[in-house]
Amino acid sequence: MSRPGVLSILFTAVAVSAVGVWVAVDELAGPPEFLFLTVILLTLGAVWRLALRSGRQAAGEAARASRLASIPEAEVTRTAVAVERARLAGDIQAVVRSAATTMGAAAEDAVRHWDDDPAPALRTVQDLGARAGLELRRLLGLLREADDDAAAQAMAPVIPVTRISRRDVVLACVATVLAVVETVASRGEFASGESGAFSVLLSACAAATVVLRRVAPDVGAVACGLVFAVGIWTQPLSSGFWLLFTPGTLTWAAVGRGPRGLLAVGVLAAGIAVELAVRDPDNLFLAMLTLAAAAVGSTVVRIAEFWGRSARTRADQRAAELDAAAGTAIRSERLAVARELHDLVSHAVGVMVMQAGAALTTRNSDPGNARRAVDVVRRTAAETLEELERLLGVLDHGVLGAPAVGPDGHDVPALIDRLRSAGLVVRLDLQGDLTGEVGAVVYRVVQEALTNVIRHAPGAGATVRVHMSPTGVGVEVVDDGPGPGAHPRRGYGLVGIDERVRRLGGEFTSGPGPGGRGFLVRAWVPVLVVRPA
Amino acid sequence: MSPLVRIVIADDHDLLRDGVGAILGADPGIEVVGEASSGPSAVAAVRALAPDLVLMDVEMPGGNGLTATREILERCPGTRVLVLTTFDLDEYVLEALRLGASGFLLKTTPARALVESVHACAAGEMLLAPTVTRRLVESYVRQPTPPSDGGLPPRLRELTERELEVLRALTRGLSNAEIARELYMAETTVKTHVTHILAKLELRDRVQAVIVAYETGLVRLGER
Known part of the structure; x- marks a missing residue:
């Protein structure tokens, strides 16, 4: 059993026995007093528990809000991006590999059937390419649609209750019946003739006002107070459970309705107080205690609820912010991945589709050219698979998978380590401390240059030099591979880096290494970045 | 030919x-x-x-x-x-x-x-697929500003009622034949309307016309 459960039972036991002891000691008290006091004490206990529970819930929400507030956005986006990259890199690799394999096979098929009818096989190449393109776009999230419609359904506003529910009616009926029964039963307590049929009617009316507890508790409280006022000059209302129940419930509800509610509670309390003072002073204290308990309890619970609600709103807002930040980071990351894979994909899939199309359209008019086109498809398929093989280590070691958000100069040694474990021989000459945007650019330069070494100069070793001066940071990556002769086309990645360096006011060159050997990438980024206003 | x-x-x-x-x-x-x-x-x-x-x-x-x-x-x-x-x-x-x-x-x-x-x-x-148009427009015409007086955007006031209908149909990625069916006119009439729309708005293409329709708030995202 839970701790609050044990506490409640303990409280109940103590309360009941205390009342029992009091009733036993006091000669004037009997079973009705015992029942009455027990109910009151238990009700107070319930109110106390309710207040405690709302307080605990509110504290929980507040804790969640402050925990969420303390999570740095950068960390969330960084994790999201890393996860996304790992997923993407693997998936994209699989799609390109499967496309290259099947398209290459279809091209072989076309060659085999060259003399009868290569057209079906060539169409297959095109279809496979189109499908791979579609699949890649889907992976990169470029095909999503209607994805943010769901977000438009914001939190539904709290609609005030405008109709009296069946529950309220039942409650009012119970209170009224209780009032009638108690009035009839307690007739003897008043001087003969003083309490009569009108007492029953008044008590019933006053009890019935509880029906308004949710729709308009202020109106209910005022009405109830006025009925009591009528009792001052006509016949007395009876005391009993109903007397605590209806005013207590209305007070509880009206306290939450602002100044009007408080005013209404005042009217109610005044009506009851005067009526009881005149007619039934013995019960005055208990009635006032009940109203006070209801007012205080309700206030405490409402404050706790308000606190909890605002904490929850804060927490939800923050959670949404973090989600949005992660979402934005993931989207831009997808584009970054799309760029990195651009060479691979458009070299591979695009060329194969177009050349297959060329073979298909020119096979009658220019059979020689058509046949050459098919050979390009076969060769491209084979080259793509080879390149994937070379990239495998890189992809698996998370080089392409390194986060675009957040990496800075400090991550350069880790990057080099990853590449070394992917089999690349790298010498690193790094002095000083790289930070900020400049550090991030240096990271990108090194990453792109070394990835290219693995791609285009398999087996080659590379040297990375990063040297800092008061004015800027220079970075140089040179490999001892065959040089750019085999790949005169500048990769898309290097172009991106070039743009980035220049945006920072730096300089970028790439081309043959010293003495025409190897490939050299060199960048210089000024430390003081002066942006045009 | x-x-x-x-x-x-x-x-x-x-x-x-x-x-x-x-x-x-x-x-x-x-x-x-x-x-x-x-x-x-x-x-x-x-x-x-x-x-x-x-x-x-x-x-x-x-x-x-x-x-x-x-x-x-x-x-x-x-x-x-x-x-x-x-x-x-x-x-x-x-x-x-x-x-x-x-x-x-x-x-x-x-x-x-x-x-x-x-x-x-x-x-x-x-033609652009409607999803492409949607994304395109979303990416830079986040909140098309509808004219404050509730009337037509100034840029579109030269268009006739029929031309506006055709333009709205264009934004949904419909082809000439489809527009003709929907608006009960001949396909050549649709072509003429499109030509007039492009001429009046000084545009080269229907894709650009769609963009203008969104940009001026004639149609909005989510409207079909």
Whole structure:
């Protein structure tokens, strides 16, 4: 059993026995007093528990809000991006590999059937390419649609209750019946003739006002107070459970309705107080205690609820912010991945589709050219698979998978380590401390240059030099591979880096290494970045 | 038979350019008059040859495919630009469409569709799928400003009621035939309306007309 459960039972036991002891000691008290006091004490206990529970819930929400507030956005986006990259890199690799394999096979098929009818096989190449393109776009999230419609359904506003529910009616009926029964039963307590049929009617009316507890508790409280006022000059209302129940419930509800509610509670309390003072002073204290308990309890619970609600709103807002930040980071990351894979994909899939199309359209008019086109498809398929093989280590070691958000100069040694474990021989000459945007650019330069070494100069070793001066940071990556002769086309990645360096006011060159050997990438980024206003 | 479409292909990747050239060159309605492997050479080729259409790889190194697109669209009013791309909806593609390109083609488009698209584009009838339009518009016309008086946007006031209906249909990615069916008019009438809309709005293409419709708030995102 839970701790609050044990506490409640303990409280109940103590309360009941205390009342029992009091009733036993006091000669004037009997079973009705015992029942009455027990109910009151238990009700107070319930109110106390309710207040405690709302307080605990509110504290929980507040804790969640402050925990969420303390999570740095950068960390969330960084994790999201890393996860996304790992997923993407693997998936994209699989799609390109499967496309290259099947398209290459279809091209072989076309060659085999060259003399009868290569057209079906060539169409297959095109279809496979189109499908791979579609699949890649889907992976990169470029095909999503209607994805943010769901977000438009914001939190539904709290609609005030405008109709009296069946529950309220039942409650009012119970209170009224209780009032009638108690009035009839307690007739003897008043001087003969003083309490009569009108007492029953008044008590019933006053009890019935509880029906308004949710729709308009202020109106209910005022009405109830006025009925009591009528009792001052006509016949007395009876005391009993109903007397605590209806005013207590209305007070509880009206306290939450602002100044009007408080005013209404005042009217109610005044009506009851005067009526009881005149007619039934013995019960005055208990009635006032009940109203006070209801007012205080309700206030405490409402404050706790308000606190909890605002904490929850804060927490939800923050959670949404973090989600949005992660979402934005993931989207831009997808584009970054799309760029990195651009060479691979458009070299591979695009060329194969177009050349297959060329073979298909020119096979009658220019059979020689058509046949050459098919050979390009076969060769491209084979080259793509080879390149994937070379990239495998890189992809698996998370080089392409390194986060675009957040990496800075400090991550350069880790990057080099990853590449070394992917089999690349790298010498690193790094002095000083790289930070900020400049550090991030240096990271990108090194990453792109070394990835290219693995791609285009398999087996080659590379040297990375990063040297800092008061004015800027220079970075140089040179490999001892065959040089750019085999790949005169500048990769898309290097172009991106070039743009980035220049945006920072730096300089970028790439081309043959010293003495025409190897490939050299060199960048210089000024430390003081002066942006045009 | 539609008139011969003269095109220039600009792509820095030789094998891809060759493939596209061979496919398009084999079509009797298309003449490949020039090829270029960079943005600047594409601009030069277009200025010298004044083709009907340029197939432009906007992903060429240096982003100069975009620069070239802008220059061509500004200086050569008779030439349409059709963007070649690996990934549609890439920001470069969106930028090119904003600059006034007539549409885009994926590099994985099969030969027959490639030829058809070139003809459609040359005839000014290139269509964007509604989802593409949506994304395009979303990306830069976040909140179209509807006219404050609740009337028509000033830019569209010259259009007749019928033309506005056609324009609204265009925004939904409908073809001329579909618009004709929906608005109970002849297809040639639709063509005439589209021509008038483009002339009045000083636009080159229906794709651009769709953009204007969104931009001016004539139609809004989510409206069908």
